[in-house]
Amino acid sequence: MTARLHDLQRVREASGAPVSACRAALDAAAGHVADAIDLLARQSKAASDVAHPFDGTDWFTGPPLTRTALHAAQQALGFRFPAAYTDLLLIRNGGSTRHGCFAVSRPTSWAPDHIAITGIRGIGGKHGIDIATERAIHADWGYPSWGFVFAETPTAGHTVVMFDYRACGPEGEPCVVWVDTYGDAPEVLPLAQDFTAFVAGLCDAEAFDGRG
Structure with missing residues (x-):
């Protein structure tokens, strides 16, 4: 398994998000797994947050x-x-x-x-x-x-x-x-x-x- 696929799997397991969303998050986070997981968590919060x-x-x-x-x-x-x-x-x-x-x-x-x-x-x-x-x-x-x-x-x-x-x-x-x-x-x-x-x-x- 390549490093990229391994990182993608880690993000998907941690977030439960679709593969496409995990890939986009990794791209936005410049390949940093922790940042990608954090980003997906915040996007999920934003989807249900009406206070902003x-x-x-x-x-x-x-x-x-x-x-x-x-x-x-x-x-x-x-x-x-x-x-x-x-x-x-x-x-x-x-x-x-x-x-x-x-x-x-x-x-x-x-x-x-x-x-x-x-x-x-x-x-x-x-x-x-x-x-x-x-x-x-x-x-x-x-x-x-x-x-x-x-x-x-x-x-x-x-x-x-x-x-x-x-x-x-x-x-x-x-x-x-x-x-x-x-x-x-x-x-x-x-x-x-x-x-x-x-x-x-x-x-x-x-x-x-x-x-x-």
Whole structure:
């Protein structure tokens, strides 16, 4: 038996998944058996989990994420991702959300009483965090260096939602802020104390005055 077939058998015995799914998981995990088994377990959980914020489409969703790739992304960016955010990405690697608005206490360039997002970013893929270009994007748009963008908005880059590590340091639990680059300097508006609170606060546009 070749090493590849042996690994495939180990993944199938551990997960109980079909051979085709095991093969795909091994490919996504770059041949690492433990990562492939972990990936299949998370996919099974995602299939029955209705608590996550994503909608039923696969738009904005990146390729299945392994713990190895997640660790590499954190090392490259220089920030420890919030636990709730990493738990979500390991179930589903980014996506568009069922609810896309968040209430704010003062007017913004988007609306008088809320901001809007188009999706939560994962790691890699078309819409996810691409380590090779992330720093250049920050420089081009003038995003602050004390965090990273985890949610995009309908304004084509002029506004974003970021993790803010200024108070907690790169290893701490960041708060969530809205960053607006329409002016001469980025405008920062606090949104939530952490990622969990931000997700819990997402709601529909119908809750507001219809703008946005």
